[in-house]
Structure formats: structure tokens, C-alpha cells
Amino acid sequence: MRHAVVSDIHGNLEALSAVLARIAPDDRVLSLGDIVGYGPDPNACVALVRECASIAVLGNHDVGAIDNHALDSFNPAAREAIAWTQGVLSSEHEAWLDGLAYEHREPAFLMVHGAPQNYFEYILDKEAAARAFAATDAPLVFVGHTHIAEYYALRPDGAIAHEHRQHGGTLTLEAGTRYIVNVGSVGQPRDLNPEASFAFYEPDESRITWMRVPYPIARTQDKIAQAELPALLADRLSAGR
Numbered sequence: 484m485r486h487a488v489v490s491d492i493h494g495n496l497e498a499l500s501a502v503l504a505r506i507a508p509d510d511r512v513l514s515l516g517d518i519v520g521y522g523p524d525p526n527a528c529v530a531l532v533r534e535c536a537s538i539a540v541l542g543n544h545d546v547g548a549i550d551n552h553a554l555d556s557f558n559p560a561a562r563e564a565i566a567w568t569q570g571v572l573s574s575e576h577e578a579w580l581d582g583l584a585y586e587h588r589e590p591a592f593l594m595v596h597g598a599p600q601n602y603f604e605y606i607l608d609k610e611a612a613a614r615a616f617a618a619t620d621a622p623l624v625f626v627g628h629t630h631i632a633e634y635y636a637l638r639p640d641g642a643i644a645h646e647h648r649q650h651g652g653t654l655t656l657e658a659g660t661r662y663i664v665n666v667g668s669v670g671q672p673r674d675l676n677p678e679a680s681f682a683f684y685e686p687d688e689s690r691i692t693w694m695r696v697p698y699p700i701a702r703t704q705d706k707i708a709q710a711e712l713p714a715l716l717a718d719r720l721s722a723g724r
């Protein structure tokens with residue numbers, strides 16, 4: 484079965500809709516968290532993920548929205564957007580988010596928002612990747628959180644390889660090598676490509692395929708302005724950073 488792995492939707496309905504249009508009805512959808520925060524459509528995005536995702540784990544913005552967790556670590560624009568999100572998020576969607584777990588493990592893979600065990604750590608370099616590999620025995624770890632499409636590979640000799648996939652592309656999974664796969668962000672990419680990012684995982688083919696999907700960014704930016712969310716949250720969408 485093909486899996487479609489999405490992360491960091493951040494209330495961007497236009498980006499999520501464009502991504503879902505690329506996903507087939509019989510794909511298994513996995514969500515790595517941060518469905519809300521930053522963007523103007525948290526309720527619609529939670530509703531769509533609830534409808535289509537088989538498994539969803541929590542992101543730091545989801546936890547921030549439901550119980551003010553670690554908001555002092557958020558930048559001012561992110562904090563303002565969380566306060567706005569708390570004001571509009573329906574109690575039903577809040578309760579659904581509150582019921583999600585921080586991780587999901589299957590024999591073939593682990594799903595976490597940021598990193599194994601330290602769920603909201605940012606894997607930004609090989610040192611952080613080495614800590615993350617040491618924190619789990621999963622052969623394949625799906626992460627988001629940094630909004631950067633890339634992967635780290637831990638080879639049998641202990642060497643760690645790292646490659647970006649900010650323009651899409653594939654990776655063939657080799658037996659004996661372990662992987663941390665960052666699927667990038669649907670709703671707020673930060674790898675200098677403004678197109679929505681997600682990845683397909685095909686276990687039978689041992690293959691990951693990163694996808695980039697254009698969407699009507701200006702429409703999302705208009706909604707951010709109408710909601711009186713910080714302007715920089717709109718500006719960054721067209722820059723992809």
C-alpha cells in the first residue's frame with residue numbers, strides 16, 4: 484500500500500487541498516503534526532485531516548493551541564497566531580487534537596513531529612540526526628517540524644549521509660541503512676521553494692518520493708490579511724522561508 488506522509492499544514496487550506504488532490508483515495512494518509520498555527524484555516528484543515536488521515540501525531544503548534552504548551556519558545560508572530568487560533572478553533576477539533584499521541588510506531592517506521600523521544604527537537608544537522616538515530620531502533624523515521632524536505636541516512640559503517648529534496652525527487656531505501664525522512668511542510672515551506680511539500684512512501688518498492696505542489700498562495704495571503712494575522716506570515720509563504 485502507498486502511504487502519503489504530510490506534515491506542518493499550519494492552517495493553510497489552499498496548500499492542503501492542492502496536496503490532497505495529488506493523493507489517491509486508497510493511499511494511506513499519515514500526518515506528522517502542526518495541522519494548526521500560523522495559517523487562517525485551522526478548523527477546515529483539522530476537519531480534512533480527521534477525514535482522510537489513518538494516523539496523526541501531535542506537533543508543537545497543536546499542543547500550543549490546546550494547552551499553551553511552550554509558547555514562550557515561540558516567536559512573537561507564532562505566539563500571536565496561536566492566540567488567534569485558540570479563539571477560532573472549535574471545541575470539537577480541540578478535543579480531537581487533544582486525543583492524539585506524540586508518536587506512532589509500526590515495524591517498518593516511526594512517526595514523530597520533530598525527533599524520536601525529544602518530540603519537538605529540530606533535526607538541523609548530522610549531530611542532531613545521530614542523536615535521533617540513537618534514540619530509536621526504527622529503520623525509518625518520518626519527521627517534519629523544520630519545514631525542510633530532506634533526509635539523513637545512517638549506513639551500516641556508522642557514516643551519516645544527508646541530502647536535500649526541496650525540488651522533489653526520490654530515495655531508494657537500502658536494507659541495513661536507517662533513514663530519517665523529513666517530508667517538508669504542506670502549508671509553510673522553509674526550504675526556499677514556496678510549493679507545498681509532502682512525500683509518498685511505497686514499502687513494496689522501498690521508495691520515498693518527495694512531491695512539490697503549486698497552490699494559489701495569494702488566496703492564503705489574502706485570508707491571513709483578512710484575519711489580521713501578522714503580515715510576515717503571509718510574506719514568507721511566497722518566499723518559501
Ligand code: ZN
Nearest residue numbers: 491517542628
Ligand atoms: Zn511547523
